[in-house]
Amino acid sequence: MPSKEELLSELVKKRQTAREGGGLDKLEKQKRKGKKSARERLDMLLDPGSFRELDMFMLHRCPHFGSDKKRYLGDGIITGHGTVDGRLVYVFSMDVTVFGGSVSELNGKKVAKVMDLAIKSGAPLIGFNESGGARIHEGVLSLGGYEEIFYQNVRASGVVPQISAVMGACAGGATYSPAMTDFVLMVKDNSFMHITGPRVIKNICGAESSSEELGGTSVHGPVTGVAHLVSKNEEECIRSIRELVSYLPSNCNERTPRTDPAPDADKPDDEIGNILPESSETAYDMRDILKRVMDGGKFLELNPSWAKNMIIGFGRLDGHSIGIVANQPSVLAGSLNIDASLKASRFIRFCDAFNIPIVTFVDVSGFLPGVDQERGGIIRHGSKLLYAYCEATVPKICLIVRKAYGGAYTVMASHIYNDLNLAWPSAEIAVMGAEVGVDIIFKNDIRNADDPDAVRQDCTKKYKDLFYNPYTAAELGYINDIIEPSMTRSRLIAALNAIINKSDELPAKKHGNIPL
Numbered sequence: 209m210p211s212k213e214e215l216l217s218e219l220v221k222k223r224q225t226a227r228e229g230g231g232l233d234k235l236e237k238q239k240r241k242g243k244k245s246a247r248e249r250l251d252m253l254l255d256p257g258s259f260r261e262l263d264m265f266m267l268h269r270c271p272h273f274g275s276d277k278k279r280y281l282g283d284g285i286i287t288g289h290g291t292v293d294g295r296l297v298y299v300f301s302m303d304v305t306v307f308g309g310s311v312s313e314l315n316g317k318k319v320a321k322v323m324d325l326a327i328k329s330g331a332p333l334i335g336f337n338e339s340g341g342a343r344i345h346e347g348v349l350s351l352g353g354y355e356e357i358f359y360q361n362v363r364a365s366g367v368v369p370q371i372s373a374v375m376g377a378c379a380g381g382a383t384y385s386p387a388m389t390d391f392v393l394m395v396k397d398n399s400f401m402h403i404t405g406p407r408v409i410k411n412i413c414g415a416e417s418s419s420e421e422l423g424g425t426s427v428h429g430p431v432t433g434v435a436h437l438v439s440k441n442e443e444e445c446i447r448s449i450r451e452l453v454s455y456l457p458s459n460c461n462e463r464t465p466r467t468d469p470a471p472d473a474d475k476p477d478d479e480i481g482n483i484l485p486e487s488s489e490t491a492y493d494m495r496d497i498l499k500r501v502m503d504g505g506k507f508l509e510l511n512p513s514w515a516k517n518m519i520i521g522f523g524r525l526d527g528h529s530i531g532i533v534a535n536q537p538s539v540l541a542g543s544l545n546i547d548a549s550l551k552a553s554r555f556i557r558f559c560d561a562f563n564i565p566i567v568t569f570v571d572v573s574g575f576l577p578g579v580d581q582e583r584g585g586i587i588r589h590g591s592k593l594l595y596a597y598c599e600a601t602v603p604k605i606c607l608i609v610r611k612a613y614g615g616a617y618t619v620m621a622s623h624i625y626n627d628l629n630l631a632w633p634s635a636e637i638a639v640m641g642a643e644v645g646v647d648i649i650f651k652n653d654i655r656n657a658d659d660p661d662a663v664r665q666d667c668t669k670k671y672k673d674l675f676y677n678p679y680t681a682a683e684l685g686y687i688n689d690i691i692e693p694s695m696t697r698s699r700l701i702a703a704l705n706a707i708i709n710k711s712d713e714l715p716a717k718k719h720g721n722i723p724l
Contacts, residue, residue, distance in 0.1 A: 226281035230305030246303040254290035261288040285315035298326035301336040310343035316353020323360035330459035341380030366561040433514035455522040464529035481693035518548035531559035534569035545576040553596040560600035601712040631678035638675035
């Protein structure tokens, strides 16, 4: 019978072996690439000393292709729980030094277990992903491991926030789980996500390609929108995760965490009105307005390089976390297109799932016209944004800064599903802009006039006098108040505090059928 000292010594030895992953030489190779190990990533993310590992001693049971000669404690994935700023989170981190981070039956079960615990405990789930996909040696068993992960992704959706950091190459099945989570973060030059890699594409299609061309940050940042945030390095990525978590509740039954109320809530801002150009045809950057309104000027923008005509992200008003949706007039005149609709609708649904109030800043010239948009399905995709706004039961405040035209107005600024609608005096609320509107309404007057240009000019003035202001809408109750730009921050804070406790429910149903 071993002594107590021998038993403890064996435990220490096994723990040390597990911490070495696939071997010290492979860990050193990872370091030479400028990348952190799976354990170092967890150490950087979690509060010091808070991590508690689960299932460290599990071993795979595959006998094929010499796998029985290569068995590593933990089987290439580290799972457990810890805290971020004192708040419980569940975590996993894929270890690329063990079988290339490939997912086996065993480590699929390990990930599924912490996901299930996150759901039951009501705590966010954060995963570091670096994997070559399903472990080929195990055949269908490895695919079964992925099935367990995917199933838990869907079970957790809308229950606890799910955050995925892609810290290396992820191929095949390793891309689907991150894509189903709420937020995906990638690292420039180090992160790749693609269903099939360059070698497979060359063998099947005969085409040369690189991992960056298939699924690097240059693709998933500005082109596909899969990556919500792209960081310069792993340290920045992990800091971004911690910042993101600070805005989120731990689960769907909690309210958002609140910081100390801001001391300057009632202070007028005489500069904010100067951001808006004199001409409504001149572009400006909506971010300049957002930053002057948010507590401390802080705004965490998501998907900044994708669908730039739409801005989404998190900020705070009087200490309350809020989700921000805003048109960007400096890109495509802030018009709505397919990508902008997809970008905003998914974000709105996330905010609604986790009790995060939504504040919408409107300056939208309409839906982007064009054959490509129509054939690409702008009707279906645009209706997703409309659906998301109508479905959301969280507090919703809208501020019309300038243009609010046509169907885009009804999607973003409707008085039906926003709780409070505010407007600056510069707001223009119309079915369409004056140039096209005048041609339709006064077509015969202009055509039959002796001086068409003079008549057009007169008709344009009539059109603008009627619609290029917020007062007609206010008379009808579509706008609840017209506010001075200098009082924007204080009025939004007052509005939010007035409806922060609102209660609203949809009719009883299993779920709606969003036009996917």
